[in-house]
Amino acid sequence: MHLTDRINRIQISPTAAVIAEADKLKSRGVDVADFGPGEPDFPTPEHIKKAAIKAIEENKSKYTPTGGIMPLREAICAWHKRELGSSCEAKECAVSVGGKHSIFNVMSVLVQQGDEVIIPAPYWVSFPDIVKYAHGTPVFVETRPEDGFSVKAAAIEKAITPKTKLLILNSPSNPTGGVVPPDEFERILAVCKKHNVWLMGDECYSHFTYEPHKPYSIASAAGSKENVIIIGSVSKTFAMTGWRIGYTLGPEALIQALIKLQSQSTSNATSIAQYAALEAMRGSMETVPLMLAEYAKRRKRIVEGLRAIPGITCEWPGGAFYAFPDISAHLSSGAGRPALAKSCTEISRLLLEKAHVAVVPGEAFGAPGYLRLSYATSLERIDEGLRRLERFFSRAEAAA
Ligand SMILES: Cc1ncc(COP(=O)(O)O)c(C=O)c1O
Structure with a gap:
């Protein structure tokens, strides 16, 4: 099909692509720890x-x-x-x-x-x-x-x-x-x-x-x-x-x-x-500070959890609901570990396939070496996701 140059200049949103892949797995009954979607998990007030x-x-x-x-x-x-x-x-x-x-x-x-x-x-x-x-x-x-x-x-x-x-x-x-x-x-x-x-x-x-x-x-x-x-x-x-x-x-x-x-x-x-x-x-804005208080708890849990994984650094996000860890240490061999993959895109694919964790690779945001994890999800799911990430980055999956 001959499409315009205009439409060929752009690509489908990479976050939408991650969500589609995670949804495919979920529809097969797989329990995915989903850090993909950039949307509140709260209902509309x-x-x-x-x-x-x-x-x-x-x-x-x-x-x-x-x-x-x-x-x-x-x-x-x-x-x-x-x-x-x-x-x-x-x-x-x-x-x-x-x-x-x-x-x-x-x-x-x-x-x-x-x-x-x-x-x-x-x-x-x-x-x-x-x-x-x-x-x-x-x-x-x-x-x-x-x-x-x-x-x-x-x-x-x-x-x-x-x-x-x-x-x-x-x-x-x-x-x-x-x-x-x-x-x-x-x-x-x-x-x-x-x-x-x-x-x-x-x-x-x-x-x-x-x-x-x-x-x-x-x-x-x-x-x-x-x-x-x-x-x-x-x-x-x-x-x-x-x-x-x-x-x-x-x-x-x-x-x-x-x-x-x-x-x-x-x-x-x-x-x-x-x-x-x-x-x-x-109308009333009372739901906003309630959501913010919940995000603040999740932010603490996810940033501390990510920081506890060897080879990962993570800044405290000043706002929004995303953690943005630097995992570049895992893209090359060192500290007694082999490289996990060549790019974060590849790591994200492996994470979804092997650990059933959905994240968005940094390349999508012009930041190779990083992953984006949305913490608009419950503390329980964050804990479960962190356990899987810990296993994945410690190479337990590769050893199994
Ligand atoms: C930075 C930023 N701007 C704008 C939007 C657009 O949001 P919406 O079109 O739902 O209002 C988003 C949604 O993810 C966003 O992250």
């Missing part, structure tokens, strides 16, 4: 589900305005102001079919052939491919484990060229959990302003930060209006991944362009899901 049921019963099942129902656009702005200190009006907000769709839209209207987009690495798998689909060129800036994988303004400035259009800054980060502190974020904003570069903040994990970090948005900084774009989502904060509601905050002209694109593609996000999101934005 009751009051949000009820709002959706009410919307169905009230027949709120028609097309809505393309950019989202006005009460939701207003509620998102009010929520963002209250929680994260921004000052947007509804005309500076568009609702779309998830945060990923919002990013896709922003790239589609701002990036074209010849434009460079700076992406700190390790990065979320979709960023480079969305940029490539928009005919842009991703430019990676490495972050270091000793800095908690937090990018520095100086490194961003070094990567800027006359072709740089936009910087994507995802804090807290998937996959590293890295958090950019407010003072550094403001320095990065100053660099972007100086060079006339858009700063797109992906805040999908904003409310999952661990001490000493706090939820923060660069949209709260003075002078951020002209060149800051915020991507947000109800997926993680409210355990609503399947509802597919995300949003963009930005200058009105940009929002108008996003809405024009949606008017010729998805039209509005699902009406029922919009009413559910409206309740998420207006």
